Amino acid sequence: MEAAAAASPGSSSLEAVATAFRSRVNELQDLALARNMYPATAVTDLTTVDTSVTAMEAQVQAIRRRLQEELDAIPKAKKLVEKSLKQQQKLQHMLANMPPGMREDIVATPLEQSLMLPECFNFNTAVPEFLDSDFKIKEEPVAAPKKGKGSAPRWYISTEELDSLSSYMRGRLTLEKVNISINEVATYADANAHLVACPKKKLSEDTWEKALELRDIAATEAVKGKHFFLEADIKGPGLKLDHTGKAILTVLRHLGRVHETRIGHHRVFILSKQC
Known part of the structure; x- marks a missing residue:
């Protein structure tokens, strides 16, 4: 009896394996029968499934x-959003500090008034390219502002910046007077840039000499x-x-709007870009 009891667990496990094996054989037989019932469509269906799966994977x-x-x-x-926000801040700063009624075309330099060259001094167009025939006199390459660089920067000052100056430096200067001067010196710089870029055939003899110097x-x-x-x-x-103009230039240098240098016998002012 004890031997039969000891053999009972082993026999039950063997029977379970045999039962599972028979069940698997029956399943395979059923699958074989189901496949053989429609032999013509079985391969086509499998091919369609494979094509669909491949398309889904792709x-x-x-x-x-x-x-x-x-x-x-x-x-x-x-990065694009950050640059756009910075540009928006610059434009808002310019709009907030631009004196009422001031426009870029209010101030015209004597050079622009004396030259009737609209195609050359149109500040809304790109700087024209240089022609080889225009540089027979000068062999050195010209370092004018590059094509598409745009007009000169107009970095207006704010009320806070003006108030931050010492009383002796600020004097009787007003925000409107300083910002009008910023607009005017930018117009000077635009005129010089376009004069540098103009071909010789579009300039008079006197103006051509000034262009070579610039x-x-x-x-x-x-x-x-x-x-x-x-x-x-100026x-x-x-x-x-005059006294007021020199005071304005001092303020512009102090606030970083212009940098001054001397080249030859000329006192040159370089405009700074807004940060």
Whole structure:
């Protein structure tokens, strides 16, 4: 009896394995019968399923690639948003501090008034390219502002900046007077940049000599690629070389709107870009 009891667990396990084996054999037989019932369509159905699965896998891969592209584009989009916000702040600063009624075309330099060259001095167009035939006199490359660089910067000061100055430096200067001067010196710089870029055939003999002189200045290391004007350009109406005008230039230097250097016998003022 004890031997039979000891053999009972082993026999029950063997019976369970045999039962599972028979069940699996029956399933395989049923599958074989089901497949043989429709032999003509079995292969076609399997091929269709395989094609569908392959197409789905390709779609999944395409979705993964697209998601990766979107993930890679997120840092670029963030940088673009940051630049847009900075540009918005600059424009808001300019709008908030621009004196009422002031426009870029109010102030015209004596050079612009004496030259009737609209295609050359149109500040809304790109700087024209140089022609080889226009540089037979000068062999050095000209370092005028590059094509598409835009007009000279107009970095107006704010009330807070003006109030931060010492009383002796500020004197009787007003925000409107200083910002009108900023607009005027930017117009001087625009006129010089376009004069440097104009071909010889569009300039008179006297103006061509001035253009050559400006090109020499524009080619120097301190001025290369920047907008500038000369002390000789300052002739009003908003900014003059009187006591008030000199005080305004001092304020602009102190606030970082212009940097001054001397090239030859010229006193050159270089305009700073807004940070």
